[in-house]
Amino acid sequence: MSITNAPSADDERLDVELPDPPLGEELEIGGGTIRIARRPARTSTVTDLAYVDGSVLVAGMSNEEFASNLRRIPFPFTGEMTDNSLEIYHVSHGQWETAAPIRTFLPFDDGHSLLASYTCTPLVHFPLDEMTEGTKVVGRTVAELGARNQPQDIVAFRQGDEDWLLVCHSSHPLMKIRCADIARQGALTDPREPVGVPREQLDVPGVRRLDNLNGEYVLALVRDADGRRHLRSLKTASL
Amino acid sequence: MPPLTLGWSHADGDDCLRVEGFADAALGRLACAGADELGRMLPVYPRERVDGPPTSELRARFPATRGRYVVDGRSVCFVPRFPFRPGTTYVVLVAPELVPSGERGRVDPDGFVEMAIECPARTGGTPARVVAVQPTAHTLPRNHLRFYVSFSDSMSEGEASEHVHLRRADTGEELEDVFLAFDPELWDPSRTRLTVLLDPARIKRGLAPHREVGYPLVEGVDVELVVDGGFRDARGTPLGVAFVQHYRVGPDLRSIVEPSTWTIDVPPAGSREPLVVHFGRPLDAALTARCLVVVDRTGSPPRGAAVIGAEERSWSFRPATAWEAHEHELVVDPVIEDVSGNSIARVFDRDLTDPAHASRAVERVRLPFVPA
Numbered sequence: 315m316s317i318t319n320a321p322s323a324d325d326e327r328l329d330v331e332l333p334d335p336p337l338g339e340e341l342e343i344g345g346g347t348i349r350i351a352r353r354p355a356r357t358s359t360v361t362d363l364a365y366v367d368g369s370v371l372v373a374g375m376s377n378e379e380f381a382s383n384l385r386r387i388p389f390p391f392t393g394e395m396t397d398n399s400l401e402i403y404h405v406s407h408g409q410w411e412t413a414a415p416i417r418t419f420l421p422f423d424d425g426h427s428l429l430a431s432y433t434c435t436p437l438v439h440f441p442l443d444e445m446t447e448g449t450k451v452v453g454r455t456v457a458e459l460g461a462r463n464q465p466q467d468i469v470a471f472r473q474g475d476e477d478w479l480l481v482c483h484s485s486h487p488l489m490k491i492r493c494a495d496i497a498r499q500g501a502l503t504d505p506r507e508p509v510g511v512p513r514e515q516l517d518v519p520g521v522r523r524l525d526n527l528n529g530e531y532v533l534a535l536v537r538d539a540d541g542r543r544h545l546r547s548l549k550t551a552s553l
Numbered sequence: 554m555p556p557l558t559l560g561w562s563h564a565d566g567d568d569c570l571r572v573e574g575f576a577d578a579a580l581g582r583l584a585c586a587g588a589d590e591l592g593r594m595l596p597v598y599p600r601e602r603v604d605g606p607p608t609s610e611l612r613a614r615f616p617a618t619r620g621r622y623v624v625d626g627r628s629v630c631f632v633p634r635f636p637f638r639p640g641t642t643y644v645v646l647v648a649p650e651l652v653p654s655g656e657r658g659r660v661d662p663d664g665f666v667e668m669a670i671e672c673p674a675r676t677g678g679t680p681a682r683v684v685a686v687q688p689t690a691h692t693l694p695r696n697h698l699r700f701y702v703s704f705s706d707s708m709s710e711g712e713a714s715e716h717v718h719l720r721r722a723d724t725g726e727e728l729e730d731v732f733l734a735f736d737p738e739l740w741d742p743s744r745t746r747l748t749v750l751l752d753p754a755r756i757k758r759g760l761a762p763h764r765e766v767g768y769p770l771v772e773g774v775d776v777e778l779v780v781d782g783g784f785r786d787a788r789g790t791p792l793g794v795a796f797v798q799h800y801r802v803g804p805d806l807r808s809i810v811e812p813s814t815w816t817i818d819v820p821p822a823g824s825r826e827p828l829v830v831h832f833g834r835p836l837d838a839a840l841t842a843r844c845l846v847v848v849d850r851t852g853s854p855p856r857g858a859a860v861i862g863a864e865e866r867s868w869s870f871r872p873a874t875a876w877e878a879h880e881h882e883l884v885v886d887p888v889i890e891d892v893s894g895n896s897i898a899r900v901f902d903r904d905l906t907d908p909a910h911a912s913r914a915v916e917r918v919r920l921p922f923v924p925a
Contacts, residue, residue, distance in 0.1 A: 354741075354742060355741040355742070355746060355839060355842070355843070356741070356839070356843065357739070357740065357741060357742055359737045359739065361737070375737075375739070376739075377739035377740065377741060377746075377748040377839075378748070378837070378839045378840055378843065379840060379888050379890055379896075380698065380699070380750075380753070380890065380894045380901070381888075405905070406757060406758070406759030406760050406902075408905075409758075409759055409904060409905055409906060410757060410758050410759035410760075410902045410903060410904060410905070411899075411902075411903040411905055411912070412757050412901065412902045412903065413899070414753055414757075433733055433750075433753060433754075434752075434753040434754040434757055434760060434762075435754045435760065435761070435762060436760065458760060458761040458762075460761065460762070461754065461755070461761060461762035461765040461766045462729075462730040462762065462766065463762075464733070464734050464736075466736075484734050484736070
């Protein structure tokens with residue numbers, strides 16, 4: 315077995331630099347903008363990204379403000395970056411509206427919507443078509459994924475005639491959710507069990523990251539009880 | 554033949570492992586080997602791996618440490634893709650065709666010779682220490698969200714979950730599952746300030762984790778934030794000394810941050826007295842430092858120094874030159890939050906049935922003042 319560097323030095327690449335948020339360290343004066351000199355302490359970390367219909371969507375979290383930013387960057391990159399980050403709210407049980415950094419997300423409905431999981435654990439569905447700059451977007455909470463736990467990654471796969479999601483967590487077992495159940499699931503209004511879409515738990519411990527290898531396999535980064543990491547391929551037919 | 558030797562060295566300015574003592578035939582092989590072949594003949598593993606499965610199985614099943622090989626005269630250097638980790642022992646497995654006759658050492662069934670060396674902890678200088686934990690307040694609201702731990706020097710990554718703790722002050726019992734997982738760890742660019750978030754799922758009302766487990770903090774139960782002495786700085790040296798900050802826990806803080814209610818001590822014109830702004834509640838330290846700016850009537854920020862006041866309840870700005878008697882503005886970026894994540898635009902967990910929680914679209918807030 316061998317691993318090679320990716321991308322290799324001669325692979326074609328296009329870079330885009332994510333700008334600082336427009337607010338914070340810049341100030342407009344008389345039509346111009348000045349930058350306030352301070353030792354910058356703010357950083358943002360990309361938590362997930364995906365390509366959807368001509369755009370790269372990038373979710374991230376900051377080491378300062380607690381916000382839910384999703385950037386949409388037209389692709390191919392033009393070098394001109396307009397800030398079009400959106401804050402996506404979700405409502406817990408019909409009463410409490412909150413925003414939080416997106417931990418992981420997945421294009422859904424052929425790219426017409428997104429399923430996002432948050433640092434505060436809900437699985438939220440929201441339509442991409444409504445995502446226009448300056449609009450407040452409120453997603454529909456379709457599941458809660460459990461206490462003392464954080465969702466880590468989501469992939470979609472097909473088994474027979476049905477589409478499924480696989481969700482891995484920081485402490486809960488690997489979870490399998492039927493995509494059709496998400497479409498059927500109304501917004502959660504009651505925090506008691508069962509909390510949202512039905513899900514099955516799979517006996518594959520320690521999965522921390524997931525990706526599609528091809529139609530037949532899902533790749534899983536697995537951490538064993540000794541803390542060692544393994545890359546495993548999981549046959550979709552057996553999930 | 555002299556034995557093979559393994560040592561620390563530099564290649565093109567990078568730290569590397571250097572293997573020396575090859576016979577001419579081996580050097581000939583090395584000189585014409587490609588990157589893959591060099592990787593096969595001289596794989597490098599951290600020691601924890603080598604102590605597990607036999608080295609033959611290791612080579613067959615596990616990828617070696619990534620890096621590049623540089624054939625340099627009569628030696629070969631291995632430059633890792635990511636820096637060597639101080640305190641870790643690395644093992645180089647040397648293929649039999651490169652081993653001089655008579656070489657002794659631990660040999661696996663395929664004839665690979667094992668050579669090991671420890672990456673020294675970079676001593677010298679004093680270890681890093683914790684210089685501050687914010688909030689500096691004595692009392693946190695029950696729905697407190699965020700701490701900042703500042704260190705005197707750059708720190709190692711990947712260790713926060715092991716070395717940052719919250720415990721009951723009375724019993725010393727460590728509180729479990731109170732932090733948002735440190736994945737990713739949230740550092741500033743210099744890796745001297747770590748952001749520590751209490752689990753938002755336990756703070757936000759209505760979420761299942763909040764219903765099942767409750768707030769990370771309990772009103773009336775004092776806690777201590779502890780950074781233990783095992784946290785290593787970027788050179789691999791542990792702090793050595795634990796840092797403990799004690800907090801009381803008070804009632805919730807849950808309302809929109811309202812700059813129009815702040816009180817401003819306006820300085821006299823002609824003086825260099827500071828402008829002092831009192832928030833009436835503790836604000837987030839990092840966002841306060843970032844989100845407040847004084848501008849003069851031309852819209853330019855005068856030179857000067859800003860200081861956050863005690864318990865992050867105030868902020869002051871002392872200009873480098875005397876105040877002039879014309880209108881200035883304190884400009885507030887709406888990103889600013891209090892210690893519970895409430896902002897000018899919204900409450901952290903907005904109750905949709907409470908009109909006082911109605912969120913609003915907010916541009917920069919401008920608070921005028923005239924030194925008189």
